[in-house]
Amino acid sequence: MTNMSLSSYVPNGDNFVTFKERPHSDTHSDTKSMEKHEILKQFSKPEDKLLISKVWDKLKFMHLKNQIQCTDFLDGYQQTVVEKMLQMCKEKQAVLEGGYEEAQRKMLFLYPAKVQPLFEEDRNQNTVIVGMIKVISIILPKELQGSYHHREYLSGIMKLGVEREKIGDILVSEQGADILVHNDMVSFLQTHLQDLTRFQKAQITCKEITNLKIMPIQKEESIILVPQLRLDVVISEILHLSRSKASQIIEEQRVFVNYELKTKNAMMLKQGDILTIRGKGKFEIGEIVSQTAKGKLRLQVKKYVS
Helix, strand or coil, X not given: CCCCCHHHEEECCCCEEEECCCCCCCCCCHHHHCCHHHHHCXXXXXXXXHHHHHHHHHHHXXXXXXXXXXXXXXXXXXXXXXXXXXXXXXXXXXXEECCCXXXXXXXXXXXXXXXXXXXXXXXXXXHHHHHHEEXXXXXXCHHHCCCCCHHHHHHHHHHCCCCHHHEEEXXXXXXXXXXXXXXXXXXXXXXXXXHCHHHCCCEEEEEEHHHCCCCCXXXXXXXXXXXXXXXXXXXXXXXXXXXXXXXXXXXXXXXXXXXXXXXXCCCECCCCCEEEECCCEEEEEEEEEEECCCCCEEEEEEEEEC
């Protein structure tokens, strides 16, 4: 077996990593324990089937060519789909990584068995992860500091024609934002972000995830009073709306639970669920603190603050 140093893994622009020295082929893992068509049958949504097909092809290529493969950034729901697929085909040579511990958007890395020690390292010591995930740092001029939120940064990037899956988390601070991106977007963003009026006077630089300063996630906690944990009931109380208005928001396909679109009013929520209401914010369903004499539930809710 060829001994490979950490510096032997070199990211390129095609979402896979090649070896400077080619080790012997790995024995094929359990990927074929279920056939592709059998796995696809377990998913009903066309977008899920497309995602599974893409990951399957990368998985097959990884075992065939002995090369590390990775996807673009996946949202929370896509991560659950991929994890389910990996469990079905009994694939353990995989890791989801977003550049820091609490990352919400993550890339899937698939790796040959011979490089498993590399993926047991701390992410900041993993040359593949450090090579594939970069940070675009935007420092605003003093007169604009504190005036931009997550949506201003994301919408600006989208205006440049960048696909959402190329962008990871956007960490906003008073001074500006650190934006985690796929490495193949670094040059483009450094060149074109200042084409946008909002960033014309900003300082745009690229840095490694090893230099990323993580701000604690801020959540505002509140207690709402609900008769039950039905989706429309909880939304009504969180947003201070009538039940009919809450139902309308659900019907407009603006509501996601654990990053999956939900359209049924009667769905029951549980502790730990992440409720995203497009245009209104993201909330974590907490514990039932107590119950009133009339049977209503005092429910803890935490709102994410950008």
